[in-house]
Amino acid sequence: MADDAAVIDRARFHAMTEGTLEDWQAISRANAAERGRHVDRILDHLKLLDSDHGGFAVDRLEHSLQTATRAHRDGRDEEYVVCALLHDIGDILLPASHAEMGAAILKPYVSDANHWMLEHHGVFQGYYFFHHLGLDRDMREQFRGHPHFEHCAQFCHLYDQNSFDPAYDTMPLDAFVPMMRRVMEAPKRSIYTRDDAA
Incomplete structure (x- = not known):
């Protein structure tokens, strides 16, 4: 019988409209x-x-x-610490919208509060310097009343705005890698995850 022939290592379709179960099984295995x-x-x-x-x-x-070190030493959970680590990962790739990049990377793996914090921290961080650039330091006030407003404001105040100290005893990147692997092991939410796949 041709059952063995059905096991392929790459999809055979050239357009998704031609895709078969076997094609998608090959893609899933890869x-x-x-x-x-x-x-x-x-x-x-x-x-x-x-x-x-x-x-x-x-x-x-x-x-x-x-x-991330400050958040870790303050007893924050690993999810929060990983958010702290990746909050500015978009600085050089997306300087005009850096906060959104970290938020997009971590969205499947973190709580709504932490995702909102990542996505909006740029505006909240502006409280500490926007006035020096001729911008409105109170730009964050547009979000006043949002359930995660204080969560984001606290992140910027306690960990972000004060983390430019050359003399600070910072933990090495290797210390955070196991945390990243645990937090990002499996998505909490994703369009590619079935609700009944538990």
Whole structure:
């Protein structure tokens, strides 16, 4: 019988309208083999922040590590610490909308509160410097009353705005990698995950 012939290693279709169950099973197997590699790719991008000072007293990687270190030492859970680590990962790729990049990367893996914090921290961080650039430092007030307003304001105040200290005893990136792997092991929500797949 031709059952063995049905096991293919690559999809045969040239347009998705031609796809078969066997094609999608091949794609699923290929993606399963790559499971976990997304964390390595994110780490590679995070490392691009090394030596990019952008005029600050510390480079962007040090700022990210310092923010995560402060959150970790303050007893925040791993999800929050990983958010702190990746909050500015978009600084050099998407400087005009950097906050949205970290939020998009972590959205499947984190709570609504942490996702909202990541997505809006740029505006909230502006409270500390926008007035020096001729911008409205109270821009964050447009979100006053939102359930996650204080969560985001606290993140910026306690961990983000004060993490530019060259003398701070920052934890190394390797200390955070296991946390990243645990937090990003499986999505909490995704269009590619069935509700009954538990």
